[in-house]
Amino acid sequence: MSSSLDQEEPEPPQIKEEEEDHCKEEEEEEEENCVNEEGEQLELKQEISAFIVTDVSPDISGEALNQCSNFSTQMKKHTEEKNYSCEICGKDFTVSSRLTVHMRTHTGERPFLCKLCGKTFKHSGSLKAHTRTHTGEKPFSCEICGKSLMKNSSLKDHMRTHTGERPFSCEICAKGFVKNSSLRDHMRIHTGEKPFSCKTCGKAFTQNSTLQHHMRTHTGEKPFSCKICGKAFFQPYILTNHMRKHTGERPFSCEICGKSFIRNSSLKDHMKSHTGERPFTCKMCGKGFKRNASLEAHVRTHTGERPFSCDMCGKSFTQSGNLTAHMRTHTGETPYSCQLCGKSFGRSFSLSAHMMTHTGTKLLQNWHTELKTCKNVQSN
Numbered sequence: 001m002s003s004s005l006d007q008e009e010p011e012p013p014q015i016k017e018e019e020e021d022h023c024k025e026e027e028e029e030e031e032e033n034c035v036n037e038e039g040e041q042l043e044l045k046q047e048i049s050a051f052i053v054t055d056v057s058p059d060i061s062g063e064a065l066n067q068c069s070n071f072s073t074q075m076k077k078h079t080e081e082k083n084y085s086c087e088i089c090g091k092d093f094t095v096s097s098r099l100t101v102h103m104r105t106h107t108g109e110r111p112f113l114c115k116l117c118g119k120t121f122k123h124s125g126s127l128k129a130h131t132r133t134h135t136g137e138k139p140f141s142c143e144i145c146g147k148s149l150m151k152n153s154s155l156k157d158h159m160r161t162h163t164g165e166r167p168f169s170c171e172i173c174a175k176g177f178v179k180n181s182s183l184r185d186h187m188r189i190h191t192g193e194k195p196f197s198c199k200t201c202g203k204a205f206t207q208n209s210t211l212q213h214h215m216r217t218h219t220g221e222k223p224f225s226c227k228i229c230g231k232a233f234f235q236p237y238i239l240t241n242h243m244r245k246h247t248g249e250r251p252f253s254c255e256i257c258g259k260s261f262i263r264n265s266s267l268k269d270h271m272k273s274h275t276g277e278r279p280f281t282c283k284m285c286g287k288g289f290k291r292n293a294s295l296e297a298h299v300r301t302h303t304g305e306r307p308f309s310c311d312m313c314g315k316s317f318t319q320s321g322n323l324t325a326h327m328r329t330h331t332g333e334t335p336y337s338c339q340l341c342g343k344s345f346g347r348s349f350s351l352s353a354h355m356m357t358h359t360g361t362k363l364l365q366n367w368h369t370e371l372k373t374c375k376n377v378q379s380n
Contacts, residue, residue: 201307217320 082092084099088106093099101123104110110120112127116134121127129151132138138148140155144162149155157178160166166176168183172190177183185207188194194204196211200218205211213235216222222232224239228246233239241263244250250260252267256274261267269290272278278288280295284302289295297319300306306316308323312330317323325347328334334344336351340358345351
C-alpha cells in the first residue's frame with residue numbers, strides 16, 4: 001500500500017548530464033585516441049608522409065586537396081608530440097588551444113554566456129549543448145529505437161544500452177558503467193568523498209547535480225509540473241513517476257512474485273523483502289534498514305534533528321514526507337480519493353480506514369498497521 005509518508009528517494013538524474021562531466025568525457029576520449037605505442041606512431045607517420053607525397057599530384061582538384069589537408073591535420077592529433085604543458089598540474093597537450101581550455105579548470109573562468117538564462121560555461125561546445133535545453137532541439141537520433149538526444153556524447157552512451165557495453169569498470173567492486181563520469185561518481189561510494197556541500201545547511205553530496213536538486217528544497221523552486229493535475233516537483237524523475245499514478249503504468253516487476261511498481265527504486269527495496277537484506281546499518285544502535293533514506297531518517301531519532309520546517313506555523317519534522325503531509329492541514333489538499341464513493345482524504349491511511357466502510361473488516365489488519373505507522377510518524 002502506498003503512503004503519503006513515503007519519501008521520494010533521490011535517484012541520479014538520467015535525462016541531463018552536467019556540462020563539466022560532458023567536457024571531461026570528450027577530453028578523455030581525445031586522450032584515448034591519442035594513445036599509441038611509439039613504434040605504431042612512427043609507422044603511422046611514415047604512412048601519412050607516403051600518402052601525402054605519392055597520392056597528391058600537381059593536377060589534384062581543390063576539393064580533393066582540401067580533403068587531403070584535413071586528413072593530414074586530423075592525423076597530426078595522433079602523431080604530434082605534446083609540446084604544450086600546464087604549469088600548474090603538468091598535463092601536456094598537442095595544441096595551445098587545448099591548453100587554453102584546460103587552464104579554465106584551474107582559473108574557474110567561464111567565458112561563454114547563455115543569453116537566455118545567464119548561465120556560463122568553460123567550453124563553447126557546452127554552451128551550444130546547453131542552448132538546446134531552451135530550444136528543445138535533439139539533433140542526434142538512435143538508429144535502433146529512434147530516441148533523439150541533445151548531444152552526440154549522449155547518443156554514444158545511449159547506444160550502449162542496446163549493446164550492453166559497459167566499458168568503465170570499478171577496480172574495487174568490478175561494477176561496470178556506461179559512462180566514465182558514472183564511474184567517477186560511483187568511486188565516491190567507496191571513498192566516502194562528498195565534495196559538493198550545501199551552503200545553507202551544510203549537507204554534502206557526491207554529485208553536483210544532486211546538490212543542485214537539493215538546493216530547491218531551500219528555495220522552494222519546483223520547475224517540473226504535471227499537465228494533468230498541476231502538481232509541481234523539484235526533479236524531473238519525480239514528475240515521471242508521478243505521471244504513472246495518472247496512467248496506471250507500473251513498468252518495474254518482481255521476477256519472484258510478480259508484484260509491479262512505479263519506480264525502479266521501489267522494486268529494489270521490494271526485492272530485499274525476499275532476500276532479507278538490510279544493507280544500511282545505524283552505527284549508534286545497530287538497527288538495519290533496506291534503504292539509505294530510511295537510515296538517515298532513523299539517525300535523526302538519535303540526534304533530534306528536525307531539518308524540515310513548516311513555513312506557515314514553524315512546526316518541524318524529521319522527514320520531508322512528514323512535512324508534505326502536514327502542509328495539507330494548511331492547504332486543505334486531499335489527494336487520496338475513494339474510487340467507490342469519491343470521498344477524498346489528506347493521508348493514505350485515512351483512505352484505508354474509510355475503505356472499511358465499504359469492505360467491512362477485510363482491511364482491518366492493514367489499517368491498524370497504517371495507523372500505528374502514522375502515530376509513530378506524528379510522534380517524531
